[in-house]
Amino acid sequence: MSVPRAVAEVDTEWHTTGRSELACRPYSLDTASIPRVxxxxxxxxxxxxxxxxxxxQILLCTDLDDTLLGDAEALRSFxxxxxxxxARGCTLVYNTGRSLADxxxxxxxxxxxxxxxxxxxxxxxxxxxxxxxxxxxxxxxSHGKTLELSLLQGSCALSMRGRYTFHPPPARSAGVGGQGKxxxxxxxxxxxxxxxxxxxxxAAAVLGSQVAxxxxxxxxxxxxxxxxxx
Amino acid sequence: xxxxxxxATQALRDLYGDIAEKRESRENAxxxxxxxxxxxxxxxQVRDDIEEALTRDAGCNAVMFQxxxxxxxxxxxxxxxxxxxxxxxxxxxxxxxxxxxxx
Numbered sequence: 001m002s003v004p005r006a007v008a009e010v011d012t013e014w015h016t017t018g019r020s021e022l023a024c025r026p027y028s029l030d031t032a033s034i035p036r037v038x039x040x041x042x043x044x045x046x047x048x049x050x051x052x053x054x055x056x057q058i059l060l061c062t063d064l065d066d067t068l069l070g071d072a073e074a075l076r077s078f079x080x081x082x083x084x085x086x087a088r089g090c091t092l093v094y095n096t097g098r099s100l101a102d103x104x105x106x107x108x109x110x111x112x113x114x115x116x117x118x119x120x121x122x123x124x125x126x127x128x129x130x131x132x133x134x135x136x137x138x139x140x141x142s143h144g145k146t147l148e149l150s151l152l153q154g155s156c157a158l159s160m161r162g163r164y165t166f167h168p169p170p171a172r173s174a175g176v177g178g179q180g181k182x183x184x185x186x187x188x189x190x191x192x193x194x195x196x197x198x199x200x201x202x203a204a205a206v207l208g209s210q211v212a213x214x215x216x217x218x219x220x221x222x223x224x225x226x227x228x229x230x
Numbered sequence: 231x232x233x234x235x236x237x238a239t240q241a242l243r244d245l246y247g248d249i250a251e252k253r254e255s256r257e258n259a260x261x262x263x264x265x266x267x268x269x270x271x272x273x274x275q276v277r278d279d280i281e282e283a284l285t286r287d288a289g290c291n292a293v294m295f296q297x298x299x300x301x302x303x304x305x306x307x308x309x310x311x312x313x314x315x316x317x318x319x320x321x322x323x324x325x326x327x328x329x330x331x332x333x
Contacts, residue, residue: 099258101254102254121254121258122261122263122298122324122326198290199259199260199261199262201284201288201289201290202262202284202288202290202295202325203262204288205284205290206242206249206262206284206325207249207251207264208243208244
């Protein structure tokens with residue numbers, strides 16, 4: 001499989017900047033399920049740069065709630081648009097805050113296409129539903145290159161760059177956390193993450209005494225090893 | 231750091247009051263997500279509050295995590311547009327480790 005020529009992100013804030021050869025009709029939110037909704041949002045999903053005639057492959061990365069989900073007719077329109085693109089090898093990625101379990105639950109209500117890659121839990125879960133066995137591993141194989149999952153700028157970035165592509169955390173000019181976020185060597189980075197990520201500590205800092213019930217519940221783990229087990 | 235010290239970190243709850251961990255967060259060891267009431271802070275102030283609680287109060291290594299803050303309204307866009315936006319109804323925060331998957 002060749003590397004996609006274009007990468008698109010879809011969200012309610014997404015706008016086109018180029019030719020629009022893949023376009024869904026404007027859709028509105030299904031407000032019935034959300035209390036106190038006072039407006040109707042609409043957007044047209046188009047692909048930046050458009051599609052040429054050469055059968056280029058693209059990777060479309062899209063949110064779910066209030067993007068693909070929310071209007072059944074618009075979702076049907078999107079599915080019709082995407083099926084021929086899938087047939088020629090384009091890659092569909094759902095990138096959502098939903099957990100995998102929440103995503104699977106919503107499938108009974110919405111006619112979502114099965115994505116090539118599902119990124120859930122705000123980037124902490126990654127699955128390749130159309131691939132059997134180890135999803136992360138086979139996902140890499142399917143693209144012939146490392147599929148990199150990195151948590152950057154509050155979103156998950158999927159890239160087809162070579163191995164050991166490393167993005168240092170964004171520098172911040174002010175703030176307590178920002179002062180310590182200079183670029184760190186990759187090896188040092190893994191050492192820090194593996195040693196210091198402790199959800200119990202994070203939960204305790206945010207929830208204060210509320211977290212006492214956690215007791216001996218062990219939430220410390222190495223995220224890298226967990227990611228490989230998904 | 232002992233659990234007793236963890237429990238002593240009340241700074242955020244003193245500032246925001248009732249903070250609720252989101253259900254899906256409880257099932258995910260790689261993510262801590264919570265809902266914060268609107269107390270007149272901006273998204274950037276919320277981020278600073280969280281990072282200060284994690285680093286200064288709880289002694290977490292600042293380079294291990296990332297804090298994402300979203301203003302949630304259900305009255306239009308649910309996407310934070312800039313760092314000075316105040317919550318229309320509440321904030322959702324996500325604290326996650328930085329991870330990179332390599333071959």
